[in-house]
Amino acid sequence: MNANGKPKLAMYWASACGGCEISTLNIGEHILTVDAVFDLAFFPCIADFKVKDVLGYPDGYIDLCLINGAIRNSENEEMVRLLRRKSKLLVAFGSCAYEGCIPALSNLTTRDATLRAAYLDNPSIDNPAGTLPQPHTAVPEGDLEIPFFYHTVKSLDQVVDVDYTIPGCPPEPHQIWAVLQVVVAALTQGGSLPPKGVLLGAGSVAxxxxxxxxxxxxxxxxxxxxxxxxxxxxxxxxxxxxxxxxxxxxxxxxxxxxxxxxxxxxxxxxxxxxxxxxxxxxxxxxxxxxxxxxxxxxxxxxxxxxxxxxxxxxxxxxxxYRFSMAHSLLRRARTDGVEAAVPQPAVWS
Amino acid sequence: MSPERIGVYVCHCGSNIAATVDVEEVALWASEELGDRGVVVARDYQFMCSSLGQELIEADIKEQGLTRVVVAACSPHLHERTFRTACKRAGLNPFLCELVSIREQVSWVHTDRAAATEKAMAVVSGGVERVTLHQPLEPLHVPIHPATLIVGGGIAGIQAALEIADSGYPVYLVEREPSIGGHMAQFDKTFPTLDCSACILTPKMVDVGGHPNVTLLTWSEVERVDGYVGSFTVTVRKKARYVDESVCTGCGICTEKCPVRVLDNTYEAGLGYRKAVYRPFAQAVPKYPVIDRENCTYFQRGKCKACQLFCPTHPKAIDFEQKDEILQFQVGNIILATGYDLFDCRRIPQYGYARLANVFTSLEFERLCNAAGPTGGKIVLRDGVTEPATVGIIHCVGSRDHNYNPYCSNICCMQSLKFGHLVKERTGAEVFNFYIDIRTAFKDYDEFYQRVLEDGVHFVRGRVAEVTDAARLPGEEGKLIIQVEDTLLGKQRRIPVDMVVLSAALQPRQDSTEVAYTFGIACSANGWFIEKHPKLDPVATMTEGIFIAGACQGPKDIPASVAQGAAAAARVLGRIHQKELALEPVRASIIAERCSGCRICNNLCPFNAISYDTARMITEINPALCQGCGTCVAACPSGAITGTQFSNEQVLAQLYGLLLLNVSSGPVQQPQPALVPA
Structure with a gap:
């Protein structure tokens, strides 16, 4: 907490559709309470923050960080590693972060086939040169670099240590609000936090x-x-x-x-x-x-x-396996070494 | 470090395991590599199942304070109980002992010694990880209801019923026909002693009929069996006889007065007639007749009632308004003695049955020979008067033939020899037996064969190609010609005869698979009921409390059927005397808080242990009914059902061990469980 005594809140999207943010805003008038209680530290969907802002925070600066989206590429991984370092509590928010969700269905095929489907073999695509995203592109102004597209989509807990998980695609607003209340009570009134590793905002039966x-x-x-x-x-x-x-x-x-x-x-x-x-x-x-x-x-x-x-x-x-592929026992389809053919760059963290 | 103190015992099983697996190496490896996982002692021994082997385990439990035991030996089917009992003697809960198979699953299926040894290590490692998570369990005790249900009133069922009833325990004997007696009641003489079949059977039938401990339910069929060993609930349909058993005296006037004559395809094998109200045979037990609704003039056309009119009792015993009755009762054990069906000889058209008049089946011939049969015991052609001068008896009709039944029907050789003897005795006709092999393996059977040889019966070795009435050679006119390759002479023969008898195969009952389903037991591919063990447990089945006896288990003659009937009775009596039965505590259970009442599992249980509580809207499992098969555990999509000793944690731990993820020197390096590489 900083000088004004308010806990810091961050919400970040990795490979996601944005539905989790919408659901969060859908808590209705409670959003005013969230604003009153928290200071926003990083929330690209609704406020203008830059990565360098986060880099400038001391470790553990953010009290509550909600991450939605799966880990699809190297940028996703870099960002969640960074946010992990900067956050006290990291929450896998929604199905993608929790278990891979729709993005992870591409684990049933190869990286190559996914890129082909997205950039080449699709009737709605006009790509006569057959251009595919390249991690490095040399232009007169210098070397351009874009994130590396991974072979396998991963869930958040397969990349960083996760404190809590809120399931749902997206999580239901009333559940989000219930979880926020518990956390807020713990952070501001000294209530006890739920034990680490548990699922929050869900029932216990089917x-x-x-x-x-x-x-x-x-x-x-x-x-x-x-x-x-x-x-x-x-x-x-x-x-x-x-x-x-x-x-x-x-x-x-x-x-x-x-x-x-x-x-x-x-x-x-x-x-x-x-x-x-x-x-x-x-x-x-x-x-x-x-x-x-x-x-x-x-x-x-x-x-x-x-x-x-x-x-x-x-x-x-x-x-x-619509939602659970990355987190299932299967995790992905066998590709018999195809994925090893494309070298993967190291990720900083 | 594991909190448990685990002992690992690797068995040589003589050379059964040791020849293919380096057992010393496995034990050494376990003590070195699995020390971190709780193994404090690992030994190999020549025969772990011997008294000395068991004492080794017991001593370690006491002296080294073992809390878990893994025995790497044969299949748990064989010696699980042995080692559990050894643990129990040493004061360790028997369910803290895990038997892993390195014989059936390793040494017997591999030849590469190095690879087999490595696999044995993995199997042991899996056992160690699993046993660590075992829970001490106590067996369930269920009381045994003293009554027994016997299904089938043939000689096997009768024998079993008498054994149990004579011991003072109640028996329900259910028979689908109007009388007990079965096939044996249709025979004339029995091999090899040639006793009159009825003379030795009917006293037993009378005993059953009048026995105070026997509830005889003829003209009845079992519809449903619920419950479990010790406490089955049986539902029986008692078909309407249209005769009030409490009034009928069995005088037979109704049968006498009935105007309808019906061809009797059951008892008389189609050779004789009965009335529409009838008793199958004179000595039938019970004595009450039954009205055959299909052929009764009253039921078909609405008038007649001659039987009722002449019935001398008051009130009238004939009751056209009678309805099927559904009876329900409790029994502790069940014996199935449902017998066999005869092979349908029309399936072999070249033998001419049902096309050539004087081709008879073995059962028809039995009726011809029977003094109470349609011809009064005279062996005559289908015209009813002409005595045959030559008779051909064909063995293995529908047996030992890959087109029909691959198995030997067991009784046909002796039956055919008996037929030969009876023909000789009664007509003096020439008799030819056409056989593949003569099988007379039991007591006094071969002596009987010698006697028939001395009677002058001819034996031709060869499978008959055809029975025809198309004469080609002089002397064949008006005869049936049997075309056969005589394999001893090495040439084709045509043998003209007046009468042909087909020794038809014994087959499983047409509805044997449905019966097996009703009682929850298994049938072989041929359709015979499967015994628990072909040698060591021949009358028990894999379902606790269900026993089998007689020809329903496989083709069998009278002595063998009687022996099995008595054996099944002895097994049941043993159970009844125990008064209660200890059941394996391996059971499924539902975590009520996790059940959402989706009802996916509701109709899956083969033992009817699952029920739905409509008030609480969740599903429940009756632990006494559950046999621990695991079907519902696998089906439950919510993970709300767990199988004792087969929890997810236990199974995954075993896999973890099998893949050697638990040892640092394993082939696969221990992964970081949380963080997964791309």
């Missing part, structure tokens, strides 16, 4: 707990995409063949999606101790697949039926 739809024993013969059927109101979506990640997803959001007929996407991540959200949901889906098999059925026939039923799930990796 989304189903908060979901009012009626649940029954499940036997699903095939799955549908949301546009293919009109779900029966009031009835569990998973039972109706709409993929809902609710059972494998931590509560805290209030089950907003399933209650308006859209299956839970799983953005709050796995339950503590459930390790791997995608795998958990896959085994659950496998357990409720009903191909009307009877004991003694021909195994090959059964296998075909199971495969046909499973094939009704479009893009399983993107469905089950």
């Amino acid at each position: 989304v189903c707990e908060e979901c009012a739809l009626a649940k029954h024993e499940k036997a699903v013969a095939r799955f549908y995409r949301p546009y293919q059927i009109r779900p029966e109101p009031g009835l569990c979506l998973l039972e109706q063949g709409l993929i809902c990640m609710g059972p494998a997803t931590l509560s805290g959001c209030g089950a907003l999606c399933p209650q308006v007929g859209m299956g839970c996407r799983g953005c709050y991540g796995p339950l503590p101790g459930a390790e791997d959200q995608g795998m958990r949901m896959l085994t659950a889906i496998a357990s409720i697949l009903d191909v009307s098999g009877r004991p003694g059925d021909n195994e090959l026939d059964l296998e075909r039926k199971v495969e046909a039923a499973a094939d009704t799930i479009v893009d399983p990796a993107g469905t089950f």
